[in-house]
Amino acid sequence: MLFTRKNYPAGDTAIPVLHIIKSLGRGGAELLLPESLGKHNKEKYDFHYLYFLPWKNQVVREIEQAGGTVVCFPAKNNVQIVLKVRKIVAYVKTHHIQLIHCHLPWAGIVGRLVGRLTGIPVVYTEHNKWERYHRLTYYMNKLSFRSQQYVIAVSGEVARSIKTHYRHEKPGIQVVQNGIDTDKFSLRRPIERDIRKELNIPAHVTVIGIACVFRPQKRLDAWLEIASLVHKKYPDTYFIIAGDGGLRDEMHQKARTLNMKSCVYFAGLQTDIKPWLKAMDIFMMSSEFEGLPIALLEAMSMGCMPACTDAGGIPEVIQDNINGLLVPVNNPLQLADRLTAILPHRDQVEAMKQAARETVVHHFSMQKMVTHLENIYDNLLAKED
Template sequence: MIRVLHIIKSLGRGGAEMLLQETLPYHDHSKFEFHYIYFLPWKDQMVEGIEENGGVVNNFPANNNISIMLQVKKIVRYIRENKIQLVHCHLPWAGFVGRIVHRQTGIPVVYSEHNKQERYRSVTRYLNKLTYNWQTSVIAVSGDVAESIKKNINPIIPVHTLLNGVAVEKFNRDHEAGLNIRKQYGINENAIVIGTIAVFRFQKRLKEWIDVFKSTEAKHPGIRGIIVGDGMLKEQVLGYLKESGMEGKIITPGLQTEVRPWYSAMDIFMMSSVFEGLPIAMLEAMSMQCAIVTTDAGGIKEVIRNEKDGLLVPV
């Protein structure tokens, strides 16, 4: 039995977090045992799904990045007590912790890089350059991300490109579920619905998303919008939605753990991101047979060919 520990900042509904839940059922549990440590206790939407599929989840509470770094001793103790043989870290601050753990224990540490180095804050970029070789290997979620690592860090450890993916047999369009969402919110079953699912943060440029929808609705009255999600910019996004006069035309149902009915209600999945690794939500939308309209940020252009798989516009 090989015991693997995943370390991640939170288990809220984000792309990396969703991958942990969605991939777990596909592993051979007679050969692998999976443990999970996360730090932000209020971001726990994926915990139930992981535990239902046999994962062992532990929260080591931390309120900020500094307190996350102070969890190293506790993590090392957990690794030794549970005979962990491999550590897999996701996203920068979990990665920093994992690299220190690697130096202290010698246990192999793999890090998944979900974004381009240029998009991180200066302190994150500095710490990445300082510590990147304190791990065993790196998985980049797109070729664009791998190129950014080589350009900005040029590590001596291996960097492998493994594109993000989703369980296509799970993400199938459900016509009835989509109709139920439309009925619940008073959307005509024949209306064109443009939607997105996103964490409300700068990267996603949801104000620009609203602007694009508004200009499209002016030319095509009767279309409706859906923005599913939550995040630190929630108040600003909702305020801008009201200011734009789109409150009655764009639905904002908040954070939804079960997103498949929402994809089923959408005809078009639109993204306005300024940067991405390779977004899980877009891949889910593709599997759910939504037409894709998106910026060409990051690894998106590696899976969307303009006017073949969807419509691409420059960032």
Template structure:
């Protein structure tokens, strides 16, 4: 049987939510029907390459140092598509989307575009290009209802637009208490400590400086509480300066950028997010799958996942200081903490599994080919 060849185009393969989804979905796709290729452009952001190749994907880097040079790679991408007989191009995030639409205009190879963010959060130039080029593709996907509604409001596209909720690989992301204990010991965290954590790219939207301020308030009243923040990014220096300012060097640990975050999730009791805006964060779904109790702002698609008081505890984005009180509720009631850990896992199993997402994606690929 001839396989349907799918080409993912994405700006980088660092450890962001959209990037991490690629190898996870590849593990579940029907490899007797589909063959997957990936093109990325920033050679120094390659943390997901090994995972993609291990999952059976074919990865190529078309090196570009900025967005203009990325767009200049379109002729090479067209040549790649012809040489490898690509059936569908799936683009992720705006600049990959812009390039994919240019390829679509030249070749008419079907292009599917996944939008992970709200249009209102983009730079005015990005929003403008997105608006004027959006219809030069076959189909668009929003990762949450908030994202889809933002596209409708700001672009009003003429092409098909669907919501395809992100998912977590619930078979792969399972809590491992032994791994969690080893992670604590490696970082110097007492085995009986309660751990509050986050996994994030260190960008403005994640508000990790505010996260540290919330943690400081919690830790002042609970000496056996420790923190772990996994990741890296452009605001790393500012965030670590705040860590020193708050005298939390021995209480909050930064293990850096990791391709395998499961040992760190296994060490966390509470996954706390202070984000100002989100699409539908993959790290949140992974944390839930690994039985971390959730305390978060209700930014973007988070409120589509967490039903406050059922699957976790949330507050309004502008009321982020309330996160400390929400954590306190769980810290002081171990039974409630345990219940929210179990509820998080159940919510993902029932509504946000990666298997559901992959099945829907395969139907979408076949529909645009037809």
């Protein structure tokens, strides 16, 4: 049976909003949730977070500490996720949810079904380009796409991908670029850990790093090959890879094959990435595809010079030779040539570090992103009245 906002108890001051996402591991989309919650108006909105993969729960505590309510409906696969629809409907009714905000395709698919059964408006955030999805995911996402009120794309490139594959006027699509807390990710704030000291890395040498989930699209094998080429020309360069994932053993073996184990440090999964970013001079990404990487924005905010492929929304952040280095996505090894050319010129590196920080502060702040989100929420809820 459908129900509408008229069923909600009168007098509630905070509007209940339910975020639905497949997991709460330490991926970019997942990390946005606790960070954005810290900037939201919690007197106006009461945020709930629902996820399905219980073994990917690394940001649950951060969401709860920021004032969110978190619930897990355990599911082992995408079919089981869809079968949770009735249980989610019951949760929506019990907690008087007035707006559903879904992230990534399978959460979007199930959220749209819940929206149709309850009459609750659904917002969907697309974090990736459609052509990168598995065929089944692609078609299920496309088939259900009309059953939502609004779509947010994290970059212009992602928005263009949606419009290429889904040629309908509705639902409306708006680009809301990812943001980060530039006060939190700042060298001006005291950071107790000194990673360089812990790893015996001299203060004057260059450190090139990355923080990511070990997924195929990150092309960490190419990343290590680039690192090897740079290290052969500049042997006093060090490398840090922070993160974890299914390719961990393969990447460790790749480092051994390249004889890089002495200069590459695998930091593992980190709950606080700031000390590691502080230790880096350059944040390098050799990705095959991206939406708009949160880790990149965090690194730039911490004063790292970015050196990246022009994957996804990255060119919307980096201007080549102004606030970082940019190479074609189909030629990631070109980063080795660009880096070896610029490393002797510390003044240029420092200038791009500063420009990177200024770019994020002025254009990619979390407060700016949250303001856009709340405007979308307000407009959708006003239409329901």
